[in-house]
Amino acid sequence: MKRLEMLRHITRLHILAICAFFLFLLGAIYIYSGHFWALERFCPTLVINPPPQVIDTSSTWKIGDLTMQPGLKYAQPSTQKGRTDVNAVTNWNVPLVWEGTFDPAVIDAIYKKMDPRVAVVVFAVGKYTRFLKGFLESGEKHFLVGFRVNYYIFTDNEKDIPKIELGEGRKIVPVSVPSANRWQDVVLGRMKWATITIDNQIRNEADYLFMMDIDSVFRNRFGAESLSRLSAVLHRGYYKTTRDNFPYERRPKSMAYIPHGEGDYYYTAAVWGGYLEDMYRLVRYCYEQSEVDAKNNIEAVWQEESHLNKYLLYNKPTKVLSPEYLWSDYDQIPQDIKVIRISQLVKNYAEVRPNGGN
Ligand SMILES: CC(=O)N[C@H]1[C@@H](OP(=O)(O)OP(=O)(O)OC[C@H]2O[C@@H](n3ccc(=O)[nH]c3=O)[C@H](O)[C@@H]2O)O[C@H](CO)[C@H](O)[C@@H]1O
Numbered sequence: 001m002k003r004l005e006m007l008r009h010i011t012r013l014h015i016l017a018i019c020a021f022f023l024f025l026l027g028a029i030y031i032y033s034g035h036f037w038a039l040e041r042f043c044p045t046l047v048i049n050p051p052p053q054v055i056d057t058s059s060t061w062k063i064g065d066l067t068m069q070p071g072l073k074y075a076q077p078s079t080q081k082g083r084t085d086v087n088a089v090t091n092w093n094v095p096l097v098w099e100g101t102f103d104p105a106v107i108d109a110i111y112k113k114m115d116p117r118v119a120v121v122v123f124a125v126g127k128y129t130r131f132l133k134g135f136l137e138s139g140e141k142h143f144l145v146g147f148r149v150n151y152y153i154f155t156d157n158e159k160d161i162p163k164i165e166l167g168e169g170r171k172i173v174p175v176s177v178p179s180a181n182r183w184q185d186v187v188l189g190r191m192k193w194a195t196i197t198i199d200n201q202i203r204n205e206a207d208y209l210f211m212m213d214i215d216s217v218f219r220n221r222f223g224a225e226s227l228s229r230l231s232a233v234l235h236r237g238y239y240k241t242t243r244d245n246f247p248y249e250r251r252p253k254s255m256a257y258i259p260h261g262e263g264d265y266y267y268t269a270a271v272w273g274g275y276l277e278d279m280y281r282l283v284r285y286c287y288e289q290s291e292v293d294a295k296n297n298i299e300a301v302w303q304e305e306s307h308l309n310k311y312l313l314y315n316k317p318t319k320v321l322s323p324e325y326l327w328s329d330y331d332q333i334p335q336d337i338k339v340i341r342i343s344q345l346v347k348n349y350a351e352v353r354p355n356g357g358n
């Protein structure tokens with residue numbers, strides 16, 4: 001009897017102790033998960049991965065620059081008629097440029113008056129020198145014809161730069177860069193070498209700068225309608241896609257991280273341009289962010305394109321160019337693409353890249 005009572009007593013004590021232990025455990029889990037949640041939630045955005053700095057706009061684009069000489073003949077612009085199948089303005093109220101939304105005569109008159117010096121930065125490393133001839137020859141027919149253009153050709157093999165007859169005020173400037181074993185290193189290395197070369201040289205020789213892929217040709221006018229403080233091209237593959245399906249970098253560990261639920265457009269890194277200093281800041285930003293990623297043992301899913309997209313989400317471009325400005329020979333041409341200005345060529349990725357792959 002006594003033993004039984006003792007047993008009951010012990011059992012009660014036990015139950016109390018176990019309850020207290022579980023209460024303690026629950027409390028600990030609650031506190032720990034709270035911290036964990038806070039870390040997860042705040043580290044990627046505030047500590048590890050801050051949104052890019054808003055750029056200083058003081059030195060650049062002025063609407064007053066849009067002057068035109070008297071006497072120019074051109075069709076009267078309409079307030080009623082225009083493209084109705086596409087949106088020609090962004091929700092931050094800058095042009096979204098499509099064929100039929102500008103008059104080349106007017107645009108050229110305005111920008112030729114300013115006579116800007118335009119730098120084109122292209123890389124032709126390894127076997128990519130084979131694309132130079134087609135790119136340059138077609139560029140002379142269609143790219144800012146009548147304007148001053150320097151093609152800066154970054155290559156590991158200057159001998160392979162073809163001799164091309166260039167228009168007046170246009171020239172080829174070779175820039176020597178090392179070879180690479182991984183295509184990813186060339187693609188990302190563009191940001192590093194362009195940053196260095198703008199600092200050392202291009203800054204004194206250009207007002208506008210374009211970064212372009214070399215594996216492409218010009219097919220139609222790519223003119224002054226593309227010029228602005230910062231102009232970016234809609235990626236042909238995603239211009240009708242909902243934002244959560246954009247191929248943004250989705251891993252919080254990368255500096256290029258963009259959470260779901262955010263985003264305007266998905267821009268291509270194969271053609272982008274703008275005022276020299278604004279482009280410099282953006283190229284350097286992509287370089288520095290990719291360096292931070294490298295230190296953290298991560299590479300953004302689409303290399304510099306991922307960093308570019310992050311920057312342009314929080315620092316809106318002053319012109320958005322339609323996919324006319326970079327289409328692709330891989331793709332059918334839909335109704336809304338009236339003109340193809342540059343087309344990316346079909347290439348054998350495995351054959352042309354040092355480490356194959358796509
Ligand atoms: C149309 C489009 O969205 N293009 C992007 C896509 O390019 P692509 O898949 O078209 O990549 P790509 O092979 O053209 O590489 C980009 C550029 O880097 C240069 N290059 C590359 C490898 C090499 O061995 N030698 C060399 O010179 C060359 O100028 C080339 O055009 O993805 C890349 C990153 O993954 C870049 O974001 C490109 O801008």
Ligand SMILES: [Mn+2]
Pocket residue numbers: 213214215270344
């Ligand atoms: Mn390409």
